[in-house]
Amino acid sequence: MVDSLSVWLVLPLGIALGWYMRGRGSESPQAADGSAATPETLAGMNHLVNDDPDQAVASLLRATELDSHAVELHLTLGVLFRKRGEVDRALRIHEALAERGQLSTDQMERTRFELGQDYLKAGMIDRAEELFEQLSHRGLYATPALEALISVHEQSREWRRAIEASRRLTAVGAQPRQLQIAQYYCELADQAKAAKDAGEAQRLAQRALEEDAGCVRANLILARLQEDAGDARAAIRSLREVPDQDIRFVPEIVEPLLRCSQTAGQIDEFLEFLRDIDDETSTSASVIAQARLMRDNGVNPQSYLAESFTASPSWTLLDQLMQAVDLPTDETMAAALTSLRDALKTASAGRARYRCTSCGLGPGLLFWQCPSCKQWGSVIPADDKLVPAKG
Ligand SMILES: [Zn+2]
Known part of the structure; x- marks a missing residue:
């Protein structure tokens, strides 16, 4: 059985068709301006109603005359086909329309914009980019074309071009995109780091901070570069910026801050810093770090963790506590505790x-x-609290 015209097509088609006929005069296929609805257009609609989209497209493309209502109908159908994943049909309609010499400037820009979206959906990135680039310089579609260009550059990981398009977008009146531009600089910093150009990576991370002083990622990149370069004190300074930028990212700095503080001989300062943060966030960061130090010094942090967990229950503390608890000598109890740990x-x-x-x-990794x-920047460490059931 032929794939029946499902609700997605029938409803909007009905609207487009009704609108088209209204524009033409509802009593007959005679237009208000005196021109007749073309037989090809009517035949196209007939094929659509009879569930034969290929014939419908062929009939529509044969139409020799197009008034504004017919152009709108072509565009609507093209978009519907694309949304349904039938990109080849959308492309045929939009390409044929773009080749018409009788479209107004606005209609031509809209057609070319839709064509760009078709190319994007079909994975023809270069052609999409070319069209969006042309549309981005002027006209009604400058803003959406720039937005589409940014999306294209993000997909191709062309970060410098994404920065340039973002600045142009702001210049045509869109909201400033400092947050995104800072992320693009961070991407460039990561690329430079991967290419073993630590100096350039550091410069780019600094550039990200100039764009967006709240860019946590830039400080995490800087800290890693500084630690790799053996400058633990500089890395500590970068990491200490993070809670002021976004307190929710504290769990991301505990490990590197501990490492660098040990290297720099600043453990007391480290613990004091984390205690201050704990007061603000109840992240248990200082408790976890303290327990880790106790373990490093051969002291079992069991009692300390149990006390802290009771005061402020969290998944992380529970996990740490369960690992720290000594296995009882009683075999049954020991087996029960092991099962509990595994669960x-x-x-x-x-x-x-x-x-x-x-x-x-809820991803398992931190994506920027x-x-x-x-x-960009919407993924944060998940809440770690164990909230007691109420009622
Ligand atoms: Zn999301």
Whole structure:
């Protein structure tokens, strides 16, 4: 059986068709301006209603005359085909329309914009980019074309071009995109670091901070570069900036801060710094770090962790506590504790470590651009608290 015209097509088609006929005069295919609805257009609609989209497209493309309503109908159908994933049909309609000499400037720009979207969807990135680039310089579609260009450059990881298009977008009146531009500089810094150009990577991370002083990622990159270069004190300074930028990222700095503080002989300052943060966030960062230091010095932090967990229960503290508890000598008790540890490990592994504040995705890794909703800087460390059930 032929794929029936499902609701997605019938409803908008009905609207487009009704609108088209209204524009033409509802009693007959005679237009208000006296011109007749072309037989090809009517035949195209007939094929659509009879569930034969290929014939419908062929009929529409044969239409020799196009008034503004017919152009609108072509565009609407093209977009519908693309949204349904039938990009080849969308492309045929939009390409044929773009070749018409009788379109107004606005209609031609819209057609070319839709064509660009088709190319993008079909994976023909170069052709999409070329069209969006042409449209981005002037006209009604300058803003959406620049937005589309940015998306193209992000997909191709052309960060400098994404920066340039972002600046142009702001210049045509869109909201400033400092946050995104800072992320692009961070991407460039990562590329420079991967190419073993630490100096350039550091310069680019600094550039990211100039764009967006709240860019946590830039300080994390800087700290890593400084630590790799053997400058633990500079790395500590960069890491200490993070809580002021975004207190939710504290869990990301504990490990590197501990490492660098040990190297620089600044453990007391480190603990004091984390204690101050704990007062603000209840992240338990200082407790975890203290327990880690106790372990390094051969002291079991069991009692200390139990006390801290009771005061402020969190998944991380529970996990640490369970690992620190001595196995009882009683075999049954020891087996029970081992099972409990394993169960907790499984539950903890299934828990999302991060959360996207924009779409709610719970990834296991820290992404600077959400893989689902494509927002920059929306993924943050997930709340670690164990909230007691109420009622
Ligand atoms: Zn998201």
